[in-house]
Amino acid sequence: MVKKYFILVLGCQMNRSDAEKIETILANLGYQSVNSEAEADLIVVVACSIKQSAIDRVYGKAHNWQKRRKTGQLFTILTGCVLDKDKKPLGEIFDLAVDIKDINQIPEKLGVDKSVSVGDYFSVAPKHNSSFQAYVIIMTGCNNYCTFCVVPYTRGQETYKDANELINECKELIKAGYKEITLLGQNVNSYHSGDYGFPKLLSAIDKIEGDFWIRFLSSNPQDFSDDLIEVMANGQHITPYLHFAVQSGDDDILKKMNRRHNVEHYLKIIDKARLTIPNLMVSTDIIVGFPTETEAQFNNTVKLVERVSYDMIYISKYSNRIGTAASKILADDIVKTEKDRREKILTKFLAVSALANNQNYLNQIVDVLVEGHKQGQQFGKTNTFKTVTFASDNNVIGQFVQVKIVEVGSWALFGELVYPVE
Ligand code: SF4
Known part of the structure; x- marks a missing residue:
């Protein structure tokens, strides 16, 4: 009888793309995808430790599966972006916990012959869920250690996929009719492989002939170069969209976050990019209620939001993640109601700036x-x-x-x- 699997994905595009790699591995083992947990013999959770609510959801789901698991009807695997402090207790209610970079070991851990080799993390080709949009992971991990962030602990230090392999992967996707390729990494600007940095990689992919768009995520200011702005401005396929994480508009809070930029540096890059790249749209990530954030410091973020006139802001209310540097040295001292209030204020400013920006599209x-x-x-x-x-x-x-x-x-x-x- 054909074995069936279901994958539950929580979190960001990286996790979604990792899930597509896991699909390839399971398909190679003869498993068939199903749309409901109840039909599955194997459930894989690609979890996310960034928010406690996502981890709580995994606990809730895993508890519901225990009866079937204990009678041998169901095998469960935990992977994804998971902190050690979550992995240990969760590991007890899953059959298997696998680091995301070790998903190539799933066949062996499922007891399949060791000769069924799937290569390393980067060489597992994703089974794309769309026939026209594809995520391409160019790097994983992060060396930046922002004090609020779990990624350096869950995914480890940065590793990069070979540039020539990436260019070939994109060529194949475009040949197969894909219309949109999104290059993914926690910090794409620090990508390097041989003599390729990120601008050179982007430029090489842009030169592929075909009818397609290229996007990329995420960019941080500390290693954002003028070369990248030039490549974006001159690209044929690169979309004029920049997701450019700032996190706060206050320099002291940025220091406490261990962000390696200040507001002035950030604004200089945005101004230059807007001057050079026509119709550039800018979005960002902001955390409200970071420990010790005063009203005046929050107002600096409001000022930045007004100054940049963002098209989109992904606003997070700070949540204490045990294991991060912030959780060790800073008390989560902003109450929930205040975080909610700050989020609402930013959302109001965003609604105004996004509407003003969108007016430019009328009749276009x-x-x-x-x-x-x-x-x-x-x-x-x-x-x-x-x-x-x-x-x-x-x-x-x-x-x-x-x-x-x-x-x-x-x-x-x-x-x-x-x-x-x-
Ligand atoms: S750059 Fe991004 S992924 Fe890296 S530590 Fe900072 S927030 Fe996390």
């Missing part, structure tokens, strides 16, 4: 990569990562189309289909 015709449809409407993204909704009777999912924008809100653009892009 934009290219959209169509991602899906809902209630008779199709939706997709512009190259600037704006969500566009429009009506169409034809199924144009996975295609580039042109849409005239007739209405805008803070979080979406609404338009009319002009015609499919040739």
Whole structure:
């Protein structure tokens, strides 16, 4: 009988892409994917220790699976971005806990012949869940040790995939008709392999012939170079979208976070990028309620948000993660209601800036990569990562189309289909 697996993914795009690698491994072992936990003989959880709520969810799920697990009907594997302090207790209610970089050992740990080799972490090809959008992991881990962050502890030091292998992987995807490639890493700007830094890698992928967009995530200011701005400005396929993590608009808080930039440096890069790259959209990550953050320090973040006029901010309310440097040296002293208030204030400023930025799209015709449809409407993204909704009777999912924008809100653009892009 064919064995069936279900993968539960929590957290960011890196975890989603890792799950696609695990799918390849399981498919090679003869497992078949199913859409529900109840049908599965094997459940893999790609977990995330960044938020306690995500870990609590794993506990809840794992407890529900115990009965089937104890009767031998179900085998469970825990992997992902998991802190040791979570891994130990969770390991007791899973059959197997595997470090994310060791997912290639899953066949051996499942008792399959050791000769079934799947190569190392980077050489496991993901089984992409989309036929037109692909994540490509260029690096994993992080050397930056921001005091609030678990990644250096869960994924370890940075390691990089070989540049030529990455270029070939992208060539294959484009040949297979993929329209959007997102290069992923915790800190893509520090990528290096042989004589390739990130700008050279991006430029090489941009030179591949075809009809596609390239995006990349995430960028941090400390190693963001002028070369990268030039490559983005001159690229044929590189989208004018920069996710550029700042975390706080206050220099003292940035120091306590062990971020290696200050506000002035951050703004200089944004100003230069906006001058050089036409129609650049900028998004960021901000933590509110970091330990000791005063009202005045929070107001510095508000000032930064007003100054940059972001298109999107991914706001996190600080949560104490045991094992991180911040948890050892700083008390989580901002109460939840205050964190909620600060989050609401930033969201209000964001709604205003995003709406103002979106007004520029009114009556413009934009290219959209169509991602899906809902209630008779199709939706997709512009190259600037704006969500566009429009009506169409034809199924144009996975295609580039042109849409005239007739209405805008803070979080979406609404338009009319002009015609499919040739
Ligand atoms: S750069 Fe990003 S991944 Fe690395 S430690 Fe800082 S927040 Fe975490």
